[in-house]
Amino acid sequence: MKLTVEALRTALLATADAIEQQKDELTDLDREIGDGDHGINMSRGFQGVKKELEVQNSLADLGELSKLVGMTLIKTVGGASGPLYGTAFVKFATKWSGMKSVEGEDLFAGFKEATEGIKSRGKSQAGQKTMVDIWEPFTASLQADSTLEEVIDQALVDTKDLVATKGRASYFGEATKGVQDPGALSSSILLKNIVEVLHD
């Protein structure tokens, strides 16, 4: 499995389109167990990313690309997901600086760093019904012999039944059980689009 600059760029553009399609779904979920802005936040952010990627065609390596995406998300998304996704991409950039493509240990190291970045930004851990419940099993499975799409789908199912103990949703307590976490859903959209472009 290998991730190249061009592949990541393709995945990000596809994510921007997918977020547009699922914008209302993301917002509706956030309305149930949050403040109803997640789809709007993510749409604004990934449309911003799309615009940047359309004008920047000289991105030399994965570090530069990830840094650009991270800073754009930080500037445009807002809310909790802005600093969380922004931090994830800035962390990719620290691990993948100067690299035109990554595989094996390097690929894993980037996702590990990003997941740890999200956890430390949110002071959160797995099991609290947040996006961490998608990023963490996904990252772990990069080193295992498993089908990544299935891992993401299973993580979404597992997250749905958790009770939120972190973030705005935590104030809704038991009522969050059985409702999908919006950040978990948006993370699954991003990560699935990245899986799509990983070459053998």
Place this chain on the structure above:
Amino acid sequence: MINLILVSHSEKLATGLKELLAEMVPSIEILVAAGLEGGKIGTEVSRIEQAFSQISDDALILTDIGSATMNAELALELYTGKHTIRFVDVPLVEGSFLAAVLSGQGQRIDQIVTELEQEYLSKEKTN
């Protein structure tokens, strides 16, 4: 005099708090980094960075909930200016009252942070 930076989801909340604090310590310098454009609720890094650019001395950041804290910590990591800015994770209203009084008494940033941490350490926010 140590400046206070109030980071909140609501501009009204932060502006109201600023009024309360000014009544206690009229000379206090308070910057509000709250809400989004058009009076909408939310927090964003750029408003916090704008407040950073307006401080006249070292400054203390206080936040309300969730993303206010994340955006404040992120803005702090990106800050390259000449002042010392510190974030202290204490309840916004109570914490800023104590901070305003201490600042008015001429205490410096590290002293204020230490006092606030001592006062609120056992009541740490968890969400």
